[in-house]
Structures are given as structure tokens and as C-alpha cells.
């Protein structure tokens with residue numbers, strides 16, 4: 034066996050063990066690189082064309098994507114990195130390895146990324162994909178919901194990984210429990226993940242299909258990442274935390290919408306969650322445009338990840354069904370023309386189990402989930418629990434909160 038083959042065999046033994054675990058890619062298979070090895074890889078893998086496609090609203094998923102790109106580039110000499118809105122699935126034909134990244138919203142990938150995955154053409158079937166997501170305290174079933182559509186579309190999903198990241202979420206306390214992430218260690222891990230995906234892709238292409246990971250069950254996912262909760266906490270008119278939405282969740286049965294744009298109820302209704310449709314239907318969560326303040330700059334329309342703002346009429350109309358209540362539009366509007374009544378922060382927030390602006394069930398779940406994640410080595414706490422809060426993000430930043438389009 035040549036030295037190169039030996040190295041690859043060794044790597045495969047470690048990484049397939051990691052991949053077989055339901056935790057998937059805990060980065061035990063990190064490849065170390067001397068300059069000589071990098072040079073060798075350059076010639077070894079430079080026929081592989083890769084791309085990472087991501088959506089990012091506050092920068093975390095982009096940062097992790099950049100680090101993955103760096104890792105892949107070290108192995109292959111090339112890796113494109115593009116926002117999901119800047120590419121269509123049909124343009125992926127020329128790539129051998131495709132990474133998809135999304136932030137977690139209500140324990141699901143943000144829908145714009147799922148829409149993309151659901152629209153992958155059959156001509157891509159069998160291509161090597163990997164998935165990554167970033168999240169705050171409640172990852173829930175985000176990985177399953179990201180990987181499953183890729184598998185259903187016939188893609189070969191060769192790995193996945195999630196990262197705890199800080200939160201800039203309206204209604205969430207600042208500092209937040211997960212603030213400080215991604216740090217240098219996370220980014221180094223992301224680089225290694227990128228390298229590992231190249232190695233896996235190459236090994237699988239060589240015929241070692243046994244290392245293609247099996248997607249964990251929802252039960253396993255719930256044990257590791259928790260069930261999550263619907264994100265309905267920031268509106269002033271919201272009377273109570275959402276009822277337990279998890280009892281009927283059956284992700285295996287989850288169909289997805291076939292076209293863009295469509296309702297985010299692809300998750301909620303079908304999984305028995307309360308409807309998070311937002312703007313109109315949840316009293317207190319209404320978004321309104323004040324036509325006297327609107328200067329028609331278009332930033333809200335361009336930035337909305339759900340194609341939810343109809344600017345063919347004035348005042349613009351929120352189409353509601355597709356709204357994720359991410360409040361990006363409200364946060365970027367330079368004149369404050371989009372009005373939203375925020376809930377007052379809970380005075381105990383950050384002191385005990387209540388980390389939200391509402392002392393609902395979310396706080397307690399958050400603490401338990403994070404303690405479990407810490408105990409199992411999946412989470413490194415950089416912000417002390419007693420330091421969480423006391424203000425909400427929108428109180429700390431003032432307005433506008435967003436400076437650029439995601």
C-alpha cells in the first residue's frame with residue numbers, strides 16, 4: 034500500500050466510526066496538514082469542483098461557510114461560496130461536492146434553504162452533498178429537516194454537522210446563552226469539516242459506499258438536540274407561550290412544498306405544530322407599514338427571505354402565509370416605517386430559567402438543553418448563565434438593527 038493510500042485508509046477508519054455515530058462528524062477525523070501534505074492534496078484532488086451555498090441573516094452561517102470553504106480549498110485548490118438567493122439549482126451541474134448551510138429557525142432550517150433543496154433537478158441525482166446548520170440554544174430537528182429533503186431528492190448526503198452560535202434575535206436577551214460562538218475553535222472545526230467532506234467524497238467515489246452515513250431517527254435526534262419549540266415569543270400581543278407542539282411531530286411523513294414561494298406551514302401544519310404564520314394571524318405579531326415614513330428604498334423587499342412583501346401595491350402588503358417573523362424587514366428599514374410592537378423583556382430573564390423576553394416554557398427548556406449539550410461535550414459555554422440579559426437585542430442595538438442585506 035502506498036503512503037497516500039495508507040493515510041487515506043487510516044483517515045477512513047476514524048471518520049467512518051465518527052460518521053456511523055448518530056452524532057455524525059464530531060470531527061475526530063480531522064486531517065492535519067503540513068505544507069507538503071497540502072501540496073500533495075492540491076495535485077491529488079484538484080479535479081474536484083465544490084461549492085457551499087448558504088443563507089445567513091446575522092452572519093454566523095456565513096462565517097462557518099467561509100471556514101468550510103477554506104478547508105475544502107486547502108484540499109482541492111477551489112471552492113465557491115454563494116448566498117442561496119444568488120444561485121439556482123440548475124447551476125449546480127458542474128459541481129462534484131455541494132454543501133448547503135442554514136440557520137435554524139423554530140428548530141427547522143430557514144425555509145429559503147429548504148425551498149432550494151426541494152427544487153434540485155433530477156439531473157443532479159447521486160451528487161455528493163453535505164449539510165451544515167447553525168443554531169442558538171434549541172437546535173431541535175434542524176439537521177433531519179435539512180438532510181431529509183436532500184435524500185428525498187436522490188442526492189448522496191455524505192455528512193452533516195451543526196454549530197452552536199450566538200443569537201441576534203428580536204426578543205432574545207443580550208448577551209444570549211450561546212454568545213461568543215462561533216469562535217476560533219468553531220471555525221477550525223469547520224475547516225476540518227470541509228477537509229473531511231472532500232476526503233469522504235473521494236473515498237465514496239472510489240467505491241467505499243459503506244461510509245455514507247445513515248440519518249438518525251427522530252427519537253435519537255430529540256435525545257441529542259431536543260425537540261425545540263416554536264418561535265412565537267416576541268410580539269407584545271402574544272398572550273401565552275405556544276402549547277406543546279411536539280406530540281404529533283412525525284418528520285418522516287413530512288412532505289415539502291414544490292415551488293417557491295409557498296407557505297412555511299410545510300412544517301407547522303403537517304407536523305401538528307401551532308401555525309406560526311405570523312403577521313396577520315397571530316394577534317400582537319402584526320407587521321404594518323406606515324406609508325408616511327416609507328421612502329421606497331426596497332431594502333425590506335430585497336432582504337425578506339420568504340418573498341413575503343408585495344411591493345406591487347403601495348402601501349406594501351405582507352402576504353402573511355410565508356412570513357417567518359424573523360423581523361429582518363423591520364430591523365433594516367432605515368426610517369422605522371415597518372412598525373411592530375415588541376414585547377417588554379421579562380425582568381427575571383437571564384437570572385433563572387427564563388431566557389426569553391417572556392417567562393414561557395422556552396427558558397426552562399433552554400437551560401436543560403444546554404446543560405445536556407455541555408455535559409456531552411457538544412457545547413462550550415462562553416457566556417455565563419448569570420450574565421444572560423438583561424436587555425433584549427433590539428433594545429441594545431437600537432434601530433436600524435441590520436446594516437446590510439443577508
Ligand SMILES: Cc1cc2nc3c(=O)[nH]c(=O)nc-3n(C[C@H](O)[C@H](O)[C@H](O)COP(=O)(O)O)c2cc1C
Nearest residue numbers: 089090091092093094136137138139140169170171
Ligand atoms: C426567526 C429566528 C428563529 C430562530 N429560531 C431558533 C431556534 O428555534 N432554535 C435555535 O437554536 N436558534 C434559533 N434562532 C437562532 C439562529 O438559529 C442562530 O442565531 C443562527 O446561528 C443564526 O444564523 P445567521 O447568523 O447565519 O443568520 C433563530 C433565529 C431567528 C432569526
Ligand code: SF4
Nearest residue numbers: 337356357359360362
Ligand atoms: S418578518 Fe419581514 S423579513 Fe421576515 S419573513 Fe416576515 S416579511 Fe419577511
Ligand code: SF4
Nearest residue numbers: 327328330331333366
Ligand atoms: S425598508 Fe422601510 S423605507 Fe425601505 S421600502 Fe421597506 S418599508 Fe419602505
